Structure formats: structure tokens, C-alpha cells
Amino acid sequence: MIPVLDARLAAVLKLIRAATHADIGSDHAHLPIRLVQTGRVERCVVVELNPGPLGHARTNVALTGLSDRLEVRQGNGLSPLRPGEVESASMTGMGANTIQSILEAGGERLPPALVVQPNDSPRILREWAARSGFHLVAEALAAGFWSYPVLRFEARSGADPVYDGVPLDAALRYGPHLLRSGDPLIRRQVLDDLTRLTPLAAPGRAAQDELNTAKTALEFLEK
The missing domain is CATH 1.10.287 (Helix Hairpins)
Incomplete structure (x- = not known):
């Protein structure tokens, strides 16, 4: 099984590279599957809360034959992860307020790299990063029903120089x-x-x- 990504998820994929990654609210697990298949990550944890999408994710992962590198877990936000387990995480197709709530609840499970794609204005996520020790290191816009913003944050000290x-x-x-x-x-x-x-x-x-x-x-x- 080789999933085809739309422009939105293709833009997200380009901003992810890590040994270990988690895709939060993964739905059908198309993004994490492609991340592993393209070698952008070595191992990925697929997190989904709702039973329907969770079942789809498990089925699709099984079809790839990559179950040794893709693990599907049920849970809310970052809670299914162990502290320090992954180097980065992605959250896509959600409202910015929902993503911010997940990040604020992450605590010690919050990885040092984050790629987010909100379905509305990302301003509150830029503001969250600026006050939470994360720098905005890359951004993209993907064409679609509207222009989808994709942002990559990395944990770094000091004020973010990108705003200078x-x-x-x-x-x-x-x-x-x-x-x-x-x-x-x-x-x-x-x-x-x-x-x-x-x-x-x-x-x-x-x-x-x-x-x-x-x-x-x-x-x-x-x-």
C-alpha cells in the first residue's frame, strides 16, 4: 500500500525528518506510512482517539507490512507517548485552538520538534511557540480549498530571531x-x-x- 498525499499533507511531509516521530490525530495513517516509506523517519507512533479512524489506521498499517516500524495507539493528544519517546510530532487537519490545547497539555511528553497544520489562522500557535521556548524555523502554504499553513517549531533558547x-x-x-x-x-x-x-x-x-x-x-x- 502506497498512500497518495494531497498537497496539504505533502507539504507537512517535507517539514518532517527524524529517527522517531508521532502523528497525532492521524486518521487513516497515510502521512506516517509515507514518512516511513520515504525514509524521512525510521519509526512512527500513530495516535488516534476515535474508534473509526483508529480501525482504518490499523488496517492500513497492516497492509503496508511495516508494523515493525509503525505502531498504532489509541489515546488523546500526546498522552499515549512516553516522555522522550519521540523526537518530533505532527498535528494536522485540526483547529488551531485544538492543536494549542494538545501542546499545552503535553508536558514532559512534548518533543523538541513540532510540525503543525491548522485549518484556520495559525497566529495563536506562533504566539504559543514564542512564549513556550520554541522557535519557528520553517513555514509553508499548501494550495487547496483554501491555503493551508504548515509550521515547524523547534525547542531553542532565547527570543526567536525570525521576527527581527x-x-x-x-x-x-x-x-x-x-x-x-x-x-x-x-x-x-x-x-x-x-x-x-x-x-x-x-x-x-x-x-x-x-x-x-x-x-x-x-x-x-x-x-
């Missing part, structure tokens, strides 16, 4: 790496925000602050 020289509010909203790269998808996102927010903005409204952030981001992109 980038307007902070714009960097937290749109991503410092993405703004520096001038990625066409992030430019489209900024322009779409300007179009959406302009008729909604007025002094004292949240939309006004969001519009100002989008304008700042566009100014940075056009330097």
Missing part, C-alpha cells in the same frame, strides 16, 4: 518566513483580506485592526 526586521503583528498573522519569501499564496491571502475587511472596517472595530495588519503586510511584501 518584520512588523510583529503582520508576522504573527501571516508568518515571518512567508512574508520574507513573498510566496504568491501569502500575497493572495493578504490581498483577499484587504478586499474582505475594507467594507467592514471602522474605528473601534476589530476589522479595523485586522485591516491595518493586512496593509502593513502588503507594504512589507512590496518593499
Whole structure:
């Protein structure tokens, strides 16, 4: 069995490389299977809470013949892992608030490298990383029904230098790496925000602050 990954999971795969990895909320286990098959990880723990997806994951892992390198466990978030068991973990296809809750509950099970793909704005995850001893070392956008953000965090000391020289509010909203790269998808996102927010903005409204952030981001992109 060789799963085909969509653009979203393919972007996640490119940001993962480790000896031991855990995929949290794995669903059908397509991502961890491809991680092992492509040699990007040596061993992967597949974590799924719900019985239906858990069964699919176990079936798909069995079909690969890689059960010695892929282990499926039932549980919530990082709780099925032993402290220090994995070097990195991924969380994809969830809301940013759900991912943040998993990270905050991780405690000593939290690995030193994280790759996350929220289905909504990743700002709260960038803010979590900045206050939790993680640096944002890479970002990508994957085209799909909307542009899916993918972020890689690594545990490092000190303030994250990636935010130096980038307007902070714009960097937290749109991503410092993405703004520096001038990625066409992030430019489209900024322009779409300007179009959406302009008729909604007025002094004292949240939309006004969001519009100002989008304008700042566009100014940075056009330097």
C-alpha cells in the first residue's frame, strides 16, 4: 500500500525528518506510512482517539507490512507517548485552538520538534511557540480549498530571531518566513483580506485592526 498525499499533507511531509516521530490525530495513517516509506523517519507512533479512524489506521498499517516500524495507539493528544519517546510530532487537519490545547497539555511528553497544520489562522500557535521556548524555523502554504499553513517549531533558547526586521503583528498573522519569501499564496491571502475587511472596517472595530495588519503586510511584501 502506497498512500497518495494531497498537497496539504505533502507539504507537512517535507517539514518532517527524524529517527522517531508521532502523528497525532492521524486518521487513516497515510502521512506516517509515507514518512516511513520515504525514509524521512525510521519509526512512527500513530495516535488516534476515535474508534473509526483508529480501525482504518490499523488496517492500513497492516497492509503496508511495516508494523515493525509503525505502531498504532489509541489515546488523546500526546498522552499515549512516553516522555522522550519521540523526537518530533505532527498535528494536522485540526483547529488551531485544538492543536494549542494538545501542546499545552503535553508536558514532559512534548518533543523538541513540532510540525503543525491548522485549518484556520495559525497566529495563536506562533504566539504559543514564542512564549513556550520554541522557535519557528520553517513555514509553508499548501494550495487547496483554501491555503493551508504548515509550521515547524523547534525547542531553542532565547527570543526567536525570525521576527527581527518584520512588523510583529503582520508576522504573527501571516508568518515571518512567508512574508520574507513573498510566496504568491501569502500575497493572495493578504490581498483577499484587504478586499474582505475594507467594507467592514471602522474605528473601534476589530476589522479595523485586522485591516491595518493586512496593509502593513502588503507594504512589507512590496518593499
